[in-house]
Amino acid sequence: DSGVTQTPKHLITATGQRVTLRCSPRSGDLSVYWYQQSLDQGLQFLIQYYNGEERAKGNILERFSAQQFPDLHSELNLSSLELGDSALYFCASSGHNEQFFGPGTRLTVL
Amino acid sequence: AQSVTQPDIHITVSEGASLELRCNYSYGATPYLFWYVQSPGQGLQLLLKYFSGDTLVQGIKGFEAEFKRSQSSFNLRKPSVHWSDAAEYFCAVVAPHLTGGGNKLTFGTGTQLKVEL
Numbered sequence: 214d215s216g217v218t219q220t221p222k223h224l225i226t227a228t229g230q231r232v233t234l235r236c237s238p239r240s241g242d243l244s245v246y247w248y249q250q251s252l253d254q255g256l257q258f259l260i261q262y263y264n265g266e267e268r269a270k271g272n273i274l275e276r277f278s279a280q281q282f283p284d285l286h287s288e289l290n291l292s293s294l295e296l297g298d299s300a301l302y303f304c305a306s307s308g309h310n311e312q313f314f315g316p317g318t319r320l321t322v323l
Numbered sequence: 324a325q326s327v328t329q330p331d332i333h334i335t336v337s338e339g340a341s342l343e344l345r346c347n348y349s350y351g352a353t354p355y356l357f358w359y360v361q362s363p364g365q366g367l368q369l370l371l372k373y374f375s376g377d378t379l380v381q382g383i384k385g386f387e388a389e390f391k392r393s394q395s396s397f398n399l400r401k402p403s404v405h406w407s408d409a410a411e412y413f414c415a416v417v418a419p420h421l422t423g424g425g426n427k428l429t430f431g432t433g434t435q436l437k438v439e440l
Contacts, residue, residue: 215366246427256413256430269427303366305428310355310374310417312428314367 217315231292238306245287251300325350325418329431344399346414354416356397362410409438
């Protein structure tokens with residue numbers, strides 16, 4: 214158990230819909246990262262937050278947004294969903310240079 | 324931008340045999356280097372990491388990796404593979420001096436390990 218929790222574990226929705234993925238980092242970690250894992254793109258970095266502020270951005274679509282709250286949990290919002298957004302979404306947290314991953318949320322868009 | 328290459332998509336070894344998974348990176352300086360393992364339906368577990376110093380690093384589950392600057396490589400090894408090692412293995416780098424890059428991980432495409440009994 215990495216200490217990083219993600220909810221929900223599975224999410225099935227329809228095209229055009231909006232979903233929110235939630236992540237709670239390890240106790241004491243200030244950084245939260247979001248990654249997407251898909252068959253065609255592999256593991257890709259989406260966005261990083263540090264203590265509530267956006268720190269770095271990767272190949273995150275404009276339809277996707279994230280935030281980190283004062284209690285350090287983070288949410289990834291995906292809107293106007295398309296079939297190609299079906300993937301495993303991971304959250305990771307770090308205190309220094311190591312990242313610890315949550316179990317992921319598997320999103321299926323039908 | 325930094326990149327990671329794992330040239331072997333699939334590897335099959337017999338239980339008890341030795342294992343080496345290859346990883347090459349491209350970056351202007353020495354990055355931070357990591358190996359993660361992902362079992363089916365599971366998240367990513369950190370096996371080992373290299374930041375600086377001794378180029379041979381030991382990790383969990385009997386794995387080790389050697390950083391070779393001249394070859395831009397960070398290959399993962401295990402002297403005797405167990406059936407439970409069957410999983411997907413990812414090499415990843417962090418470019419610590421990249422402006423605006425945060426500490427994002429850049430992953431290779433992964434190597435799927437199959438263990439024959």
